[in-house]
Amino acid sequence: LIELARRLRADARGFALRFVGWFACLALLWGVLSPAYAAVLAGIAQVTAPVLDPGTRYETEGPKVVAVRPFDVAADGRPRSSRQGLWSAAVTWNTTFLAAALLATPGWSWQRRWRAVAIGAGALAALHLTHLLVNAGFTRTRLPGADPGSGALVLEWLNGFFDIVVATVAPIALYAMLAGGRAGQVRAAAPVERNAPCPCGSGLKYKRCCGA
Amino acid sequence: VAHSSGGDGEGSGSWLASEAAAFCIRFAVIAAVAFTALSLVTDDEIAPYLTALAAATADCLALFGLDVTRAGTLVSAVGFTIRVEGQCSALYETALLGAAILASPFPVWRRLVGIVVGASAILVVNVVRIASLVVIGGLAPRWFTSAHLFVWQAILVALIASFWLVWIDRAREATAS
Numbered sequence: 001l002i003e004l005a006r007r008l009r010a011d012a013r014g015f016a017l018r019f020v021g022w023f024a025c026l027a028l029l030w031g032v033l034s035p036a037y038a039a040v041l042a043g044i045a046q047v048t049a050p051v052l053d054p055g056t057r058y059e060t061e062g063p064k065v066v067a068v069r070p071f072d073v074a075a076d077g078r079p080r081s082s083r084q085g086l087w088s089a090a091v092t093w094n095t096t097f098l099a100a101a102l103l104a105t106p107g108w109s110w111q112r113r114w115r116a117v118a119i120g121a122g123a124l125a126a127l128h129l130t131h132l133l134v135n136a137g138f139t140r141t142r143l144p145g146a147d148p149g150s151g152a153l154v155l156e157w158l159n160g161f162f163d164i165v166v167a168t169v170a171p172i173a174l175y176a177m178l179a180g181g182r183a184g185q186v187r188a189a190a191p192v193e194r195n196a197p198c199p200c201g202s203g204l205k206y207k208r209c210c211g212a
Numbered sequence: 213v214a215h216s217s218g219g220d221g222e223g224s225g226s227w228l229a230s231e232a233a234a235f236c237i238r239f240a241v242i243a244a245v246a247f248t249a250l251s252l253v254t255d256d257e258i259a260p261y262l263t264a265l266a267a268a269t270a271d272c273l274a275l276f277g278l279d280v281t282r283a284g285t286l287v288s289a290v291g292f293t294i295r296v297e298g299q300c301s302a303l304y305e306t307a308l309l310g311a312a313i314l315a316s317p318f319p320v321w322r323r324l325v326g327i328v329v330g331a332s333a334i335l336v337v338n339v340v341r342i343a344s345l346v347v348i349g350g351l352a353p354r355w356f357t358s359a360h361l362f363v364w365q366a367i368l369v370a371l372i373a374s375f376w377l378v379w380i381d382r383a384r385e386a387t388a389s
Contacts, residue, residue: 005381023366031358091361097369164304165247168365172373 004180010204011106018104026096034063034089041065041087041129045136053136063089067136071143084139087132094171095124101175116178120171127170131162231317238315246307255298259285265339266296272343287342290350294342302338302368306331309372318383326379330372337371 008015042058042065049056057068065087070079102116138159141152194207255262262285270282273289281288285296313326341364349356 005377008377009381019370027362091357091365093362093366096362097366101370160251161247165243168304168308168369169243172369175373 004176007106010198010208015104015106019100022100022103023096026099027093030089030096034092035060038063038065038087038089041089041125041132044129045132048133052133053140056136056140058086058136059083065132067139069140069143071145082143084142086135086139087128089128092128092167094167095121098124098171098174101171102178105179120174120178123174124170127162127166131159131166134158134162235315235317239311242314243308243311246311247304250303250307253298253303258298258301258303262296262298262301265301265342268339269296269342269346272339273346278347287346289346292346292350292353294346294349296342300338300342302334302341305338305368305372306334309334309376312372312376313379316380316383318380318387322383322386326383330375330379333375334368334372337368341368 038060042060045058045065049058053067055070059066059068064085067084067086068081069084070081072080074080098120099117102120103113105113105116108116134155138152138155140146141149141155194205196206198204198206198208266282266285266287269287270280270289273280273287278289287294287296309330310327313323313330316323316326318326345356345360345364348359
């Protein structure tokens, strides 16, 4: 992390500008793609429904995933269903955040950046799906007339955990792992002269950057 | 610290690995305790803080010449009213930064200074955030949700991460010297 901090600090302005630019572009792209992303998550969640959430149909309303659950039968014999919001891609900023930070990281080839973005986005997608399924279990305990059972408290706690901790900590932790871990280090193929440009791509001399 | 600045040696790698693992464990424990404690706090219990936050937001908006009305935790300007609630308090973000700083391996007094400076910075940014949301809500209501839950959340976390990275780099230099 200290190595990562030094690399970013050596090119702080460039990193910040690139991050803001990428974040703005990717946020617009996310606005367009978020309904499709929500539909994919709803589709995967639907596969798990027979086991985890029997009788539930996951649908999308734009970028929102909702659970449609029959919970009662009306006097005329028709089943009554509830629609409970589970998760929304419209307010999910962490994929855009992580991708912008990875694409703005100095000293990486484009192939390496996009590969890191793919790994990070995949990890976040797994977290989003888990959050959606946890919220599905949690909202099920809130159906009218439902018996919450002893698991309701655990599900409520888990839902809060995903709401606050994972949404906030996950992009930073993933960035630190992808950019600050051993695989993210920028290493020279051959010894670098002290006055040569630093191989991390900061634009500074090696002796004033990674060689300090 | 001397090892971390340099090489690829076996000892350096294992030192980094163990230090990183220790940091992660400390961070997870401190953050879990802080978040659990905060989840037990109700809006009523921090009402004075929320009222002060609303007052600071109103003052911030008045600085720009806007006609502001405040009643308790309600702030109105440019035809838009918001209620400053517990989720607007940025206490979770402050706890996140505090956990990251407390878990870092530096002298206690340096960590405390980092927390005080970081928490103050978050407080100021949060006032600007709420003030900007009032203006966005009044002038461009369709962008309010995006600004509130997408852009500003990302900005806050980016600032927290940036502050922490700059702080550990400076703390490392100061400790080494």
